[in-house]
Amino acid sequence: MSGVRNPFIAGSWVRGDNFFGRSDLLREVLEGERDSQWVVGARRLGKTSFLKELEFRVLQSRDTPFVALYWDLQGSADARGLADGLLGSVEDSEAFRRATDVAAEDLEGLAVGEMLTTVVRRTVRSGWRLLLLVDEAEEFLTVARSEPTVLPRLRRIFQKGPEVRTVFTSTRRLARIDERTDFATSPFLQGFIPPLYLCPLEDDEARALLARGSFTEDESRRIRERTGSHPFLLQLIASRLFESRDLSATLEHVAADEMVANFFSVDFQTLEEHERALLEEIARETGLTRRALAQALGRSEEALEPQLFGLVRMGYLSEVDGSLRLGNWFFERWLKRVAGARVGEARTLP
Ligand SMILES: Nc1ncnc2c1ncn2[C@@H]1O[C@H](COP(=O)(O)OP(=O)(O)OP(=O)(O)O)[C@@H](O)[C@H]1O
Numbered sequence: 001m002s003g004v005r006n007p008f009i010a011g012s013w014v015r016g017d018n019f020f021g022r023s024d025l026l027r028e029v030l031e032g033e034r035d036s037q038w039v040v041g042a043r044r045l046g047k048t049s050f051l052k053e054l055e056f057r058v059l060q061s062r063d064t065p066f067v068a069l070y071w072d073l074q075g076s077a078d079a080r081g082l083a084d085g086l087l088g089s090v091e092d093s094e095a096f097r098r099a100t101d102v103a104a105e106d107l108e109g110l111a112v113g114e115m116l117t118t119v120v121r122r123t124v125r126s127g128w129r130l131l132l133l134v135d136e137a138e139e140f141l142t143v144a145r146s147e148p149t150v151l152p153r154l155r156r157i158f159q160k161g162p163e164v165r166t167v168f169t170s171t172r173r174l175a176r177i178d179e180r181t182d183f184a185t186s187p188f189l190q191g192f193i194p195p196l197y198l199c200p201l202e203d204d205e206a207r208a209l210l211a212r213g214s215f216t217e218d219e220s221r222r223i224r225e226r227t228g229s230h231p232f233l234l235q236l237i238a239s240r241l242f243e244s245r246d247l248s249a250t251l252e253h254v255a256a257d258e259m260v261a262n263f264f265s266v267d268f269q270t271l272e273e274h275e276r277a278l279l280e281e282i283a284r285e286t287g288l289t290r291r292a293l294a295q296a297l298g299r300s301e302e303a304l305e306p307q308l309f310g311l312v313r314m315g316y317l318s319e320v321d322g323s324l325r326l327g328n329w330f331f332e333r334w335l336k337r338v339a340g341a342r343v344g345e346a347r348t349l350p
């Protein structure tokens, strides 16, 4: 296929024609009732793409009440960093500046609370509502440690009702913010919970994505099975298959790839300890029922219920006809390997 451009993107965020699925979630954010939304997704499950797609749709729409602002918190660390990041977001978005008539100079030197208040005020004065798209929201955990007083302040602005619709994306780790901080005020995530979940793609969405590669029906089906329609794994395998045209070799390469192993390892650490223990149990014994799992872990089925719900939604697990298995073959191989190594270590201890 030399000379034909590879249609797959594995790594950077996607939007527009390159964005697949998620129509219910997009509708929920753009047309739903709630003005505070927390969208939880595992690493590489498409959090940034989801926010960029929201921004893009608002930009394309003729009758939206919103003007969108994408704000990436990664690396912000403290109040000063948040302010710098927010200013950068405004500088990066010509559409936002044009719609609201805000210039970067109007915001320079302001503390983050004042800056955000100004952004909201100017948006409203221009006849719009602000759709504030906050990426990498687990950075609030770091900010809470360095400057705990700034968060209640920001929270009041995030929740200013109809003037602002705020969307956070993060992994589950952000939930820890209300365990660690003891604000005299309300919990930080109040109003943002229960979260919405970013799931793997639906089968027909994954099929539509793969159709770009003109693979055989059999290849497409095997890729969907092996990846559990995890969007990044789908794109990665499709992209490599597009070059190699050898599916078995591609699957093996990806499964043995250090970059992929590292991605699973970082992702796994975003989970709570009891969630990791639960997944390791299923890696040891694929096909467990809920009851057998509860017994193996020494816990009640009711206590497991909310964790299983979240883990299935996030794509770590799937449950077919009452038996539990890991969400995809690559994750299963990785977890078997690391969990196996850990058991081996424990056994060889004196
Ligand atoms: N809706 C989608 N349609 C098609 N591919 C997608 C979609 N969402 C994500 N992807 C694939 O997943 C990759 C990662 O997407 P993205 O950067 O949005 O994820 P993320 O959750 O923000 O990742 P990170 O946890 O590293 O911040 C993309 O490069 C693309 O291959």
Ligand SMILES: [Mg+2]
Residues within 6 Å of the ligand: 047, 048, 049, 135
């Ligand atoms: Mg991201």
